[in-house]
Amino acid sequence: xxxxxxxxxxxxxxxxxxxxxxxxxxxxxxxxxxxxxxxxxxxxxxxxxxxxxxxxxxxxxxxxxxxxxxxxxxxxxxxxxxxxxxxxxxxxxxxxxxxxxxxxxxxxxxxxxxxxxxxxxxxxxxxxxxxxxxxxxxxxxxxxxxxxxxxxxxxxxxxxxxxxxxxxxxxxxxxxxxxxxxxxxxxxxxxxxxxxxxxxxxxxxxxxxxxxxxxxxxxxxxxxxxxxxxxxxxxxxxxxxxxxxxxxxxxxxxxxxxxxxxxxxxxxxxxxxxxxxxxxxxxxxxxxxxxxxxxxxxxxxxxxxxxxxxxxxxxxx
Numbered sequence: 001x002x003x004x005x006x007x008x009x010x011x012x013x014x015x016x017x018x019x020x021x022x023x024x025x026x027x028x029x030x031x032x033x034x035x036x037x038x039x040x041x042x043x044x045x046x047x048x049x050x051x052x053x054x055x056x057x058x059x060x061x062x063x064x065x066x067x068x069x070x071x072x073x074x075x076x077x078x079x080x081x082x083x084x085x086x087x088x089x090x091x092x093x094x095x096x097x098x099x100x101x102x103x104x105x106x107x108x109x110x111x112x113x114x115x116x117x118x119x120x121x122x123x124x125x126x127x128x129x130x131x132x133x134x135x136x137x138x139x140x141x142x143x144x145x146x147x148x149x150x151x152x153x154x155x156x157x158x159x160x161x162x163x164x165x166x167x168x169x170x171x172x173x174x175x176x177x178x179x180x181x182x183x184x185x186x187x188x189x190x191x192x193x194x195x196x197x198x199x200x201x202x203x204x205x206x207x208x209x210x211x212x213x214x215x216x217x218x219x220x221x222x223x224x225x226x227x228x229x230x231x232x233x234x235x236x237x238x239x240x241x242x243x244x245x246x247x248x249x250x251x252x253x254x255x256x257x258x259x260x261x262x263x264x265x266x267x268x269x270x271x272x273x274x275x276x277x278x279x280x281x282x283x284x285x286x287x288x289x290x291x292x293x294x295x296x297x298x299x300x301x302x303x304x305x306x307x308x309x310x311x312x313x314x315x316x317x
Contacts, residue, residue: 164301
């Protein structure tokens with residue numbers, strides 16, 4: 001069979017090829033635009049993570065995440081908790097976090113090492129003491145081995161230097177042998193009568209930075225602590241447990257007034273202190289309601305935001 005192409009057919013074929021070529025060109029340009037946008041977005045994200053153009057790295061605050069748990073219950077949540085605190089600080093550009101599970105840095109003395117400790121003579125060990133930090137995030141437990149000088153330095157870090165101390169969950173079990181620590185923190189652990197349950201947390205002070213994102217009441221699935229040795233004349237209760245939804249007949253329930261603080265803030269000398277009972281399980285720290293609470297508490301403790309931390313007094317919400 002003889003193939004015969006008319007002039008019209010040839011022109012149609014040429015037009016079709018031109019259209020395909022034009023389409024390929026447009027698709028290529030479109031892909032380049034997408035790739036350029038993706039690269040630009042990645043650069044912007046990286047810039048934000050590095051604290052630019054927000055807070056430059058040198059201007060960010062310094063937070064010591066202190067989680068010495070050698071002498072007590074090893075909460076599975078602690079690793080994820082301090083990792084979350086580190087991530088939020090770095091992504092926001094607000095602060096850099098130094099994570100330690102020992103207590104070497106709880107001192108104002110220069111940290112020194114024996115001669116020839118390192119791999120090279122005269123090596124700098126880059127060890128920082130409390131003078132370097134602007135706040136501590138504390139997730140320790142029970143008795144922690146500190147010398148009397150370290151204890152004095154920790155108290156003066158907050159009370160005299162005007163720095164911050166943010167404490168989570170088991171922090172209220174720490175240092176029962178040290179009354180001054182309890183005074184600084186504002187309260188003590190007094191058992192968890194209900195273990196891990198759904199508990200309703202009621203916000204007392206919605207204007208406080210660590211509470212602003214929360215509704216008037218919210219259910220948290222957590223290990224709910226009962227607190228003792230606190231006074232509303234000395235702390236500002238930011239949130240409390242709804243006692244009407246708790247079994248107050250449990251054997252370890254010691255409070256008869258139904259007053260169960262869930263979070264508070266206070267001044268300690270020139271410094272700022274925050275504590276919450278929440279954060280027992282690792283998954284709790286993936287809950288934005290909880291992680292944002294601690295992040296905003298750290299920002300307040302660092303002096304990046306202000307709030308009223310005067311005592312609540314006898315007033316109940």
